[in-house]
Amino acid sequence: MDAIISILFLGLAYAMILYLISVGLSVTMGLMGFVNLAHGVFAMAGGYITVTLMNRYGVSFGMALLVACVGVALLSIVLERSLYARLYGAGELEQVLFTIGLVFMAVAVVRKIWGPLPQPIAVPALLSGQINLGFRSFPTYRTFLIAVSLALTLALWLGIERTKFGARLRAAVDNRRMAESLGINTGQLFTLSFALGSGLAALGGGLGADILAIDPGYAMEYLVYFLMVVAVGGLGSIRGPFVAALLLGIGDTACKYLVPQLGAFFIYLAMIALLLWRPAGLFGRA
């Protein structure tokens, strides 16, 4: 029983990070129909900025995360306007190749500047150790992670449901032409949601440095997981990736813990099964 709670807990933390990083990708792909395989680079950048600010410049954890989030969001705007915008109408293969090319370049640059080894993360003293949640003790950092991620998720969901921006976003994802004819500036919408998604990814990268190690291979290695969460969740959906992240994150953790020999298989088999059952994703539109 104790083991199960641990698994659920760890899996939940993992799932939350996956979700924070992947939700932006879901929106980008659903909204702009753009296969962005470079999304992991934003998470990676967030991780590197956070860690470097903390380690080399003694910036506090919270401040470092904030700078990473905003910095990456701004950077993504530049990237979107200058490069991505050119390829919105292009075919899938072109988008795949282009964004893979960006990943290669980013990975090479990162490797040159920071070296091939994973970055050490010093969890702030306040968040290290164990915390007693009444019935059991859990690692404080993971608890903090889950709490913050849930809070961000809730804020995101409320924002999408209640704000005008959210309404416009939902309309544009649903039917871009119709939204445009209603006067919604989809170009601006793209850029803003791209920035939002990238910022969240950066946060996820920084927060999750403990779970997804910050090394140059980050953008390529974990790309499959982000894509999985989005594909299984459903492109353009905000809730879908949440469920997918839970399924995949907790499932993967459980399998690796309980059935180590088959652990690696689970996540791929699960994805294949889920995608064949629902090709458009759990919450996607056919």
Next chain:
Amino acid sequence: MTIVLETIGLAKQFGALRVAHDIDFRLEAGARHALIGPNGAGKTTFVNLLSGRLAPSAGRILLNGTDVTGLPQAERVKRGLGRTFQINALFKGLPVLENVALATAEHAGFGGEMFRGIGARRDTIEQAFGLLELLGIADVAMRPVKELPYGQQRLVEIAIALALQPSVLLLDEPAAGVPSAENRIILDVIAQLPEAVAVLIIEHDMELVFRFAERITVLVQGAVLVEGTPAEIAADARVREVYLGERHS
């Protein structure tokens, strides 16, 4: 008269949106049948249901007596159903001749041949060329379709449908937006279609409809309003009400 195409209670809905209501429709052998109705009435949806591009939510479709409701498009084509698309569905990068030749090869059962070159069945290509000559576009046979003006592209669309030698031909607004030169060609070709072929044409041009059709079905909001001879339709008050204020081209 034999019924070559029939729908029984055909219906289609997307969630809460019903685009086809309980449509009973009959197309006779050798028919010259027009389908008219205001924009958004569901005419193209109906054709998509007939051709198999859309699966119905309810109802049945019978082609030459066989129930084809569950059959994919390709199977219906093999059984003699051909169609044109309202928006051209062409191989833009390929030469005009090859666009049509792909269809003639497929119709001849040669489309899946892996080991003999396309020259082994020269007759299918010549057949395709013959159709280009019929439609007056033989001189642009080797030009890629994307280089052609819209009117000529529309002719290619028609040529492909004819290449299948269908016994039932569905034409979705074949002459819409087409300049007068090509328009005349299209109308001539339609007029000269073999008597044995049953033709269903969706059109907005009332002159064309009344000149061509022997029977007219009026579709409004996914349901059949009325069906009859051109004279009956012209005299029907409901039809005039539906078209009130609507200028025809």
Next chain:
Amino acid sequence: MAVDSPVAQLIHAHRLRPIELLPWVIGAAGYFLASGYLPLGSQIMIMILFALSLDLVLGYAGIVTLGQAAFFGVGAYAAGIYAVHVSGEPISGLLVGAAAAAIVGVVSGAIILRTGGLTLLMLTLAITSLLEAAANDATALTGGNDGLQGVAINPVLGLFDFDLYGRTAYLYCLAVLFFAWLFVRRLVHSPFGRSLVGIRENVVRMHAIGTPVRRRLLTAYTISAALAGIAGALLTQTTQFVGLTVLSFERSGEIVIMLVLGGTGRIYGAFIGAAIYMIAQDQLAEADPIFWDFWIGLLLVLIVLFARGGVLGLTDRLFLMMPRRR
């Protein structure tokens, strides 16, 4: 029918042109003139075959896949395991590799080809990752992480021993590539091949002319898998080793890059792209592996932005700019 008639033109477009023999002239010349580089030459030809297999599904049929390594790897392991446990005879080894890959191809294709877009892409990735994990686990059969060692190959046709200089390997690969090329060329210029192009260009229209689209795609996918399997088997036989990298995502990505570099849907794009990439990698990657990645990334970005048709696309454009010789 006059020679210039459109019907004749359409048919003649598929005739063998003299320049198509250039790769074989180069291949034969390479044997005599570049005797120090024969092992590299063999590897280039293996990659060309691999790229050809990808061209069939990606270039011609338009199926965007990042999972071609699955077939390459299955072929490689099948040939290796066959050599270790059954027989070191090379040609039957190739057939075993082809068959194993074809089986994986037809089974996975039947399941995933009804999807498209991102879903299909993900499924191809998942299948490759699954196979990689399986190969990693089945240590007894595959050698796991260390790879399959001791793959001894008998002389080709019982006569030509695999020598240290790679001479036999080179001619062996050249011969296999030649036959594969004949086969692919035939396929691509047949009605089947043209229908693949039709499916790529406008699948809706193909359905509407009665093409059994799924069947055609599955056939192309399976044939492509078999060819990739042969390429993998060749790798095993010429290097006498199989490692996990044959099933890696990098392997899939690399071959896509090679093909796009040369130009998709052109057969010869596979030749040009693989040759350029492998030679460049041989010369440059040793010097600075990190920046090799950077330049490849930049190359991809530039190709997509400015040269979508790859090298062949560029030569096409140059050709159009030259004055006509009529």
